[in-house]
Amino acid sequence: MTRISESTVRRLSHYYRVLEEVEAEGGRLISSHRLAEREGVTSAQVRKDLSCFGSFGRRGLGYNVAHLRQEIRAILGLDRRWRVGIVGIGNLGTALMLYRGFEQQGFDVVAAFDRDPARVGRTLGGLVVRDIAELPLVAGDGGLDLGVIATPLKAAQEVADALVACGVRGILNLAPRKLFVPEHVALRTVDMTVEFETLSFALTNLAPPARRRRPRG
Amino acid sequence: MTRISESTVRRLSHYYRVLEEVEAEGGRLISSHRLAEREGVTSAQVRKDLSCFGSFGRRGLGYNVAHLRQEIRAILGLDRRWRVGIVGIGNLGTALMLYRGFEQQGFDVVAAFDRDPARVGRTLGGLVVRDIAELPLVAGDGGLDLGVIATPLKAAQEVADALVACGVRGILNLAPRKLFVPEHVALRTVDMTVEFETLSFALTNLAPPARRRRPRG
């Protein structure tokens, strides 16, 4: 099996979401074309992405919705539940703890950590916020699969190191800086500031829409 | 000027952050190599990215930190302030309103909207949450530059359409679905579920780190 690109994996995640929807709507079969248009990509892209993992469709017919969904589910590793710990229970960390949407996809928030004594001990979404010093107790020996870093920038690398030291192998970093982790640890960074700034760039550099009349001719 | 790729713009945003830091630390000059290593890219990449916009360095010396920062600032359109409206004041929307980090970069949250009467009228971070019906009053005639969609999935496309209708030209979508907007509107989507699922994929498919001893030989 050839190497799988990150874009392909991201699209699989999108396809999975579409398939959930289509299945809920009662759809039995779906063509690569219909699957594609619901995510704004081409049908060839859908077929290429899927072909990295096998042949899931039937020529002339398309894909069985339930079957394809189950296949992608297995590919993405969503057949099991993942234990997630959130570090940094500020505004964003709190929002993530209260948002229950991830549970639906197999991600259980099972622990919350902060360094601030004012926050430690508080209960949020059914979990007691623990001191960051207790991370090894909770995360050691496979207690946590994934760590979410929602701390201020200054603490982020240090927290990442601590998570890695405890054996956490996947990290979602929400602090506005790329972090350094060993090869065997998967890291995704979501940096809202970058998103805002790319929008700023686009608005600054892309032409505004043509008007029927330009003011002052 | 040749077309600028989105990756290049994202990296510029990262370089900008590094330059802010280096300037604060008192650095005067920086080489593409040092700039690169702080963001985990290659020095050739840095030079190529910058060369899309001009020649900002001096051979044999490197880049003047303050000057390069100012150049990137202008390129990204951060020389002005942007008026941001947040739609959907749930957990995530609330977190974004309370997080003041974007102001520093020129993004002022000037309005908040929700549909739920229980939320409308509440004050958050110095702003009164308004009914979504008032969007045209606030956003019309350039009142809003950017819209953030932090609503549930079902409402997201509808909100996007409303924002576009009011003349908003940049949208940050936090709902877990790609949205459709006209060509002239810039859209970025941040989908946490996709991030979690790519981590799940990585942990499922990437080999765990080699151990000194494999259990049971």
Place this chain on the structure above:
DNA sequence: AGATGTGAAAGTTTTCACAGCC
């Protein structure tokens, strides 16, 4: 006819490597 799966082609992004300047 209608749709998949896939090599080949086209397009895009990254890296290389070196001329040119400090």
Place this chain on the structure above:
DNA sequence: GGCTGTGAAAACTTTCACATCT
């Protein structure tokens, strides 16, 4: 010696187009 700026090469990703199957 050190470093930028940049064409050319390499690597990667997407699209095309068609043989193959229902």
